[in-house]
Amino acid sequence: MTDETAAAPPGDSADPPRKEWSRRSALLGLAAIGGAGTAGIGGLAYAGGRFPADRLTPARFADRFEQVYGKHAGFRRNHAKGVSAAGYFTADGAGTEVSRATVFAPGRTPVTGRFSLSGGLPDAPDTAPTVRGLGLLFHLPDGEQWRTAMINLPVFLDRTPQGFYARMLAARPLPATGKPDPEKMAAFLAEYPETAKAMAVVKRHPPTSGFHDSTYNALNAFRCTNEAGDTVPVRWSLKPAGPVGAGSTTAPPGRDHLFDALIAKVAREPLRWRLVLTVGRPGDPTDDATLPWPGDRRTIDAGTLTIDSVQTEAAGNARDVNFDPLILPDGIAASDDPLLSARSAVYSQSFTRRAGEPKTPSPVDVTKERR
Numbered sequence: 001m002t003d004e005t006a007a008a009p010p011g012d013s014a015d016p017p018r019k020e021w022s023r024r025s026a027l028l029g030l031a032a033i034g035g036a037g038t039a040g041i042g043g044l045a046y047a048g049g050r051f052p053a054d055r056l057t058p059a060r061f062a063d064r065f066e067q068v069y070g071k072h073a074g075f076r077r078n079h080a081k082g083v084s085a086a087g088y089f090t091a092d093g094a095g096t097e098v099s100r101a102t103v104f105a106p107g108r109t110p111v112t113g114r115f116s117l118s119g120g121l122p123d124a125p126d127t128a129p130t131v132r133g134l135g136l137l138f139h140l141p142d143g144e145q146w147r148t149a150m151i152n153l154p155v156f157l158d159r160t161p162q163g164f165y166a167r168m169l170a171a172r173p174l175p176a177t178g179k180p181d182p183e184k185m186a187a188f189l190a191e192y193p194e195t196a197k198a199m200a201v202v203k204r205h206p207p208t209s210g211f212h213d214s215t216y217n218a219l220n221a222f223r224c225t226n227e228a229g230d231t232v233p234v235r236w237s238l239k240p241a242g243p244v245g246a247g248s249t250t251a252p253p254g255r256d257h258l259f260d261a262l263i264a265k266v267a268r269e270p271l272r273w274r275l276v277l278t279v280g281r282p283g284d285p286t287d288d289a290t291l292p293w294p295g296d297r298r299t300i301d302a303g304t305l306t307i308d309s310v311q312t313e314a315a316g317n318a319r320d321v322n323f324d325p326l327i328l329p330d331g332i333a334a335s336d337d338p339l340l341s342a343r344s345a346v347y348s349q350s351f352t353r354r355a356g357e358p359k360t361p362s363p364v365d366v367t368k369e370r371r
């Protein structure tokens, strides 16, 4: 990906003071439904009654996506390429041990989902290493919702929003080589050594063959509270119920081969994942998504996610959902992870921008005759 056509970064000019990260800014422009947690904003201090001009704000973060990927009206600033999906979650009741959220009581909850590839290009060619995403919205009784956006990496590459913001520029491929500038990358990794460690963890978990057999991890920690009022740290994952294939090293033909395969599989039979809750122990990091928890942590198999249809993005389906990770039901709350409030605020900024823009058809068309 080159940035030759990228818009100038408005956030890099001498800006007037901007809104600080906050739950309030996170909720601006978004119809928040359900209990949303509050979270700290780690490390972004208020200085001397004014916000410094170089302060990282939701708008500046969204500007950075536009700087790196260009501006694509109507599309998400990240995970721009995707398809909408629908299905249901069948809880087996085991999750009630740690959370009183109604989604964990035995029974079925309808789900709206979205499969995506990371990056801000709606028509990026599918490649195996591109991060795969799955956003889910659980429609709980009485209008309550649980929204979560997960990816197929075992850890996140950044501990702080500032790290992600800096990495986007450092990792931007040079037009001449198609690879990041080695000097910029080395300087970035020296400043953010946690990313180098996270990259090593990611390397040990190569991608699977497609969307259908990927494990999707929420990565950020949350706090679950059960009926008795006991609270524990939890990270959740979706593990494929079917067989897992190795990723291909040579890309099959077709710009959309990963999406094509997903569409064909769902047309044949519903896809299933187990929702696994991993329970942290005291001392396990809840504020650092670059660090895996020890492998021996207790897991609870809370039930099965079934995806039985996918749709081209359109008005009224997942295209118009903001998978804000802080839209949480009673029984699940945010942890002290600084990424959570940043994500919520930037997703809201991205959602507000794209909601006000003209829409063009999604390049991933489920109804089209696939090649």
Ligand code: HEM
Pocket: 061, 075, 076, 077, 078, 079, 082, 114, 115, 116, 132, 133, 134, 135, 149, 150, 151, 156, 160, 161, 164, 217, 218, 219, 220, 289, 321, 322, 323, 339, 342, 343, 346, 347, 348, 350, 351, 354
């Ligand atoms: C500071 C950290 C992060 C920032 C600034 C960020 C930014 C964004 C933005 C701007 C969007 C598009 C939102 C929209 O328009 O609806 C997005 C989507 C997404 N993000 Fe993040 N992200 C961050 C961390 C993460 C993490 C830790 C995960 C996974 C654990 C993740 C997974 C996803 C997924 C799956 C989507 C697509 C959801 C959908 O289909 O709408 N992101 N992200």
